[in-house]
Amino acid sequence: MTDNSLPTRSNRPGTETKRKKRGVALFIRDLLVIFVVALLISFLIKTFLVRSFYIPSGSMETTLLVNDRIIVNQLEPKLIPITRGDVVVFRDPGGWLLPQAPLEQNPVVAAVDWVMAAVGLAAPDSNDHLIKRVIGLPGDHVTCCNPLGQMSVNEVPLSEPYVTLPAGETRVSQDDFDVVVPDGSLWVMGDNRYNSKDSRYNTETPGKGFVPVDNVVGRALVISWPTSRWAWLDDYPEVFQGIPTETR
Structure with missing residues (x-):
């Protein structure tokens, strides 16, 4: 068929x-x-939650080393208040950084960097930001140094285990200072005290060395790279325990 x-x-x-x-x-x-x-x-995570930065200088050694990469929590200070001891990334308040020459890249590399930056995996603007440890909050009276070489906040002397000093040096600051932190501002210092251009050495700038809280991008949480350096960044609450919130 x-x-x-x-x-x-x-x-x-x-x-x-x-x-x-x-x-x-x-x-x-x-x-x-x-x-x-x-x-x-x-992009949303990078914009509102966390982002990455790299460390361009030695001002925070040995807590942070040059070229370490860190993860920054951007909820602080937007939703979470800043506390003494926090390591924070902030925009230049004006006059802290020297002008940066524009970075020249070929179009392909520039496009890749743009995408990486958009998702928070690269930080081409790291050189436009600074990273220091918060010592004084609004209203705090910060002084240095007492006869033991210590810094004090609201008359309470600090014992600072995170500080790097030259061999044989006991003073935590090369220069004396006596300041009261204005409302809405912070007093910040690098852990590498004899190699940090921080609040002490920017008193001639428009902000007189104080950092507006609004300039803070966020708190550094963790060293993410290299993997051999992976560690949470401590804010050392025990150092600042017992300090009155303000004296005025």
């Missing part, structure tokens, strides 16, 4: 090829959707 039935759709010439092409197209589409969604989520 002769079979006069028409070929089914699955047996028509070219159907299998079309099906494969359609499968590849759907796969590529799904990959693009996943990539765009991941990029958007990363």
